[in-house]
Amino acid sequence: MRSMDRLLQFFLSQFLKRGSVTFTTASGTSFTCGDGTGQPIAARFLTTEAERHLLLDPELALGELYTEGTFVMDKGSIADLLEIALGQTDFTPRWSKFQWRLRYLLRHLQQFNPRTRSKRNVASHYDLDGRLYRLFLDADMQYSCAYFETPDTTLDDAQLAKKRHLAAKLLVKPDQRVLDIGCGWGGMGLYLAEMTGAKVTGVTLSEEQLGVANARAGEQNLSDRAEFRLQDYRDTPGPFERIVSVGMFEHVGVDYYDTYFKRCAELLTDDGVMMLHAIGRPEGPGITNPWIAKYIFPGGYIPALSEVLPAIERSGLLVTDIEILRLHYAETLKAWRERFLARREEAARLYDERFVRMWEFYLAASEMSFRKQNSMVFQIQLARKQDAVPLTRDYIAREEHRLHSIEAAKLPVLRLAGE
Numbered sequence: 516m517r518s519m520d521r522l523l524q525f526f527l528s529q530f531l532k533r534g535s536v537t538f539t540t541a542s543g544t545s546f547t548c549g550d551g552t553g554q555p556i557a558a559r560f561l562t563t564e565a566e567r568h569l570l571l572d573p574e575l576a577l578g579e580l581y582t583e584g585t586f587v588m589d590k591g592s593i594a595d596l597l598e599i600a601l602g603q604t605d606f607t608p609r610w611s612k613f614q615w616r617l618r619y620l621l622r623h624l625q626q627f628n629p630r631t632r633s634k635r636n637v638a639s640h641y642d643l644d645g646r647l648y649r650l651f652l653d654a655d656m657q658y659s660c661a662y663f664e665t666p667d668t669t670l671d672d673a674q675l676a677k678k679r680h681l682a683a684k685l686l687v688k689p690d691q692r693v694l695d696i697g698c699g700w701g702g703m704g705l706y707l708a709e710m711t712g713a714k715v716t717g718v719t720l721s722e723e724q725l726g727v728a729n730a731r732a733g734e735q736n737l738s739d740r741a742e743f744r745l746q747d748y749r750d751t752p753g754p755f756e757r758i759v760s761v762g763m764f765e766h767v768g769v770d771y772y773d774t775y776f777k778r779c780a781e782l783l784t785d786d787g788v789m790m791l792h793a794i795g796r797p798e799g800p801g802i803t804n805p806w807i808a809k810y811i812f813p814g815g816y817i818p819a820l821s822e823v824l825p826a827i828e829r830s831g832l833l834v835t836d837i838e839i840l841r842l843h844y845a846e847t848l849k850a851w852r853e854r855f856l857a858r859r860e861e862a863a864r865l866y867d868e869r870f871v872r873m874w875e876f877y878l879a880a881s882e883m884s885f886r887k888q889n890s891m892v893f894q895i896q897l898a899r900k901q902d903a904v905p906l907t908r909d910y911i912a913r914e915e916h917r918l919h920s921i922e923a924a925k926l927p928v929l930r931l932a933g934e
Contacts, residue, residue, distance in 0.1 A: 520544045523566050534599035539589070541566060553599070556591030578806035578880065582873040594852065594879035601880075601887040644865050645723055648700075651854040656700035656727070659762035659792065660844040660892045670850040673843075675922070678706045681759060681790050683914035684836065684896050686904060687711040691756040694718070694782060696748045697763025701728030701741070707759070708732075708740040710921050717743040718751050749774065753782035757789070764793035765815050769800075769822060776830035780899065788904060789832070789897040794844070795820055797889040804880075811877050820893060827897065835904050836896035841885075844892055848882035 517540075524546045527538060531548035539545045539559040560566045565585040568576040580586035581593055588596065652658060653671045661673035662680050681703070687693060689712035695704040698717025701724075708715045719725050728743040744751075758779055767775050779789055794817045803816050820837075827834060855862065855878060862871050884890045898904060 517542055517544070519563060519566055520546075522570065523560075524548075526570055530603060531599065532603060534602075536596065536599060537590075549599070554591065554595070556595045556599070557589040558596060559587050559589050561585045561587065572805075575805040575809070578810065578873075578876050581876050582810070582869060584869070584872065592879070593876055594882065597879050597883045598887060601883045643723070645727060647862060647865055650858045650862055651851045655702040655706075657702050658699055660794070660840060661847040661850075662840065663843055663846050670847070670854075673847070674702075678703055679915050679918045679922070680911075681761065681792060681894070682707055682710065682918055683911045684790050684894070684904075685757050685759060685788055686910070686914065687713045687757050690714060692716070692754070693757040693759065694748075694751065694753070694755040696751075696758065696760040696779075697766070698724070698728060698743055699762070700724050701731050701743055703759060703761055704728070704741050704743070705731060705735060705737055708737045709735065709925060710918055713740065713757070715741045716751070716755070717741065718746040718748055719743065720745065720747065749778055751782065754784045754787075755782050756784050756787050758783055758787070759790045759792075761792040762794075764791060765817055766812070768814060768816060769818065772818075772823065772826035773829055776826050776832060779897070780830045780832050783832075783897075783899055785899050786903055787899060788835075791893075791895045791897065793818070793893060795823075795839075795891050795893045797891060807877070807880075810873060817890070823893075823895070827895070832897045832899065833901060834895060835898050835901075836894075836908065838894045840892040840894065844890070845882050845885035848878055848885065852878040852882060 520540045520542060523538070523540060524544075527536075528546075528548045532550065534549040534553050535547060535551050535555040536549055537545055537547045537555065537557040539557070541560050541563045560569075560580075562585050565576075565580045568580060569586075577586070648656060648658065653661075653674045655671070655674055655678075657674040657677065660677065661670060662677035663673045664676050668676070685693075685707075687707055691711075691713050693704070693707055693713045693715045695707075695715060695717040698704050698719050701717060704715040704717040705728075707713045717728060719728070722745060725743055725745045728741075729738075732738045732741045732743065764775070783789055796817050796819045799819050800822055801817075801819070803812070808815065824834070852875070856875060859871050859875075862874070896904065904910070
């Protein structure tokens with residue numbers, strides 16, 4: 516056995532204590548790691564350079580090797596491997612710990628997001644061909660965590676339930692001004708305009724999303740109630756009675772949390788209410804996975820609540836409610852991954868096979884971070900005054916029931932608009 520093979524076997528055996536994974540090296544040597552439990556899977560390195568890269572920087576390398584095709588699955592999928600890997604008791608070699616500390620020290624530079632850089636970072640992900648997202652998202656193009664009310668809820672119904680859940684917490688009244696920060700393709704803003712009669716202003720830094728959102732507003736005859744702009748939230752004039760932000764906060768960056776919440780406080784009326792829906796990390800401050808930062812979300816960061824709440828306190832806003840959504844995003848990502856892979860040939864025609872492998876890895880790794888490493892989504896309700904919302908949470912269920920009744924007549928129109 517080559518020295519590289521022995522080193523690789525030692526490293527992987529130290530890390531993979533559970534499961535059953537057989538690796539084949541570039542020289543043809545095979546070895547199995549784990550305790551033999553679960554469904555056996557097998558993977559293969561095609562080059563010695565791929566083996567060396569994994570040993571030197573495993574967090575970055577695995578995604579790169581799979582994307583480039585120098586690490587392939589012989590049995591099972593990359594999702595199966597990541598489920599096993601991310602479910603292990605933590606083992607990190609000394610040099611990897613040093614890499615983590617270095618990346619932590621550099622995270623402020625990596626998350627430096629002034630206006631021009633924010634727009635460039637957003638464009639790198641959200642200005643991809645719109646047909647790509649239609650391959651795997653629901654009909655309303657919701658690119659954030661869904662809300663599964665029952666285990667057998669469909670993706671479309673779960674995304675509708677997410678919008679309903681947020682709208683219920685906002686307690687939007689007719690003709691109230693609502694700001695949607697990071698409005699995506701317009702689904703949340705259009706829902707609020709249609710179901711509550713609000714006057715919605717949505718802001719995005721993606722030109723692709725802007726065009727779709729305004730087109731959808733026109734198609735649904737909601738242009739008088741829903742306006743979407745290519746604008747940074749820092750430059751948006753107010754005031755607004757309601758603010759909602761879904762899946763955008765992960766792009767703000769740790770050095771801009773004070774700016775974000777102070778600006779929201781300035782934009783919110785005295786009796787206003789804000790809902791922030793974002794991914795959170797459970798273990799305290801950390802870093803963005805280097806592969807995700809390099810290939811998927813440059814400038815992005817998933818915050819811990821311990822990083823978010825102090826900035827809220829300094830802004831003068833009051834936290835009136837926090838809800839943690841645990842495995843909802845794991846189920847959302849599973850649905851996205853399955854739908855994406857079912858149409859992988861179409862994705863390859865839009866881009867190429869390398870891109871398909873990159874996005875398969877992204878969706879699988881994201882799913883397993885929620886399923887195996889306790890990542891979650893938090894919904895934080897904010898206000899300027901203590902009595903801006905009712906004293907108990909009973910109103911949320913009542914408002915959801917009311918909105919559900921309104922949807923009954925309008926749902927077919929909403930579904931068709933996103934197709």
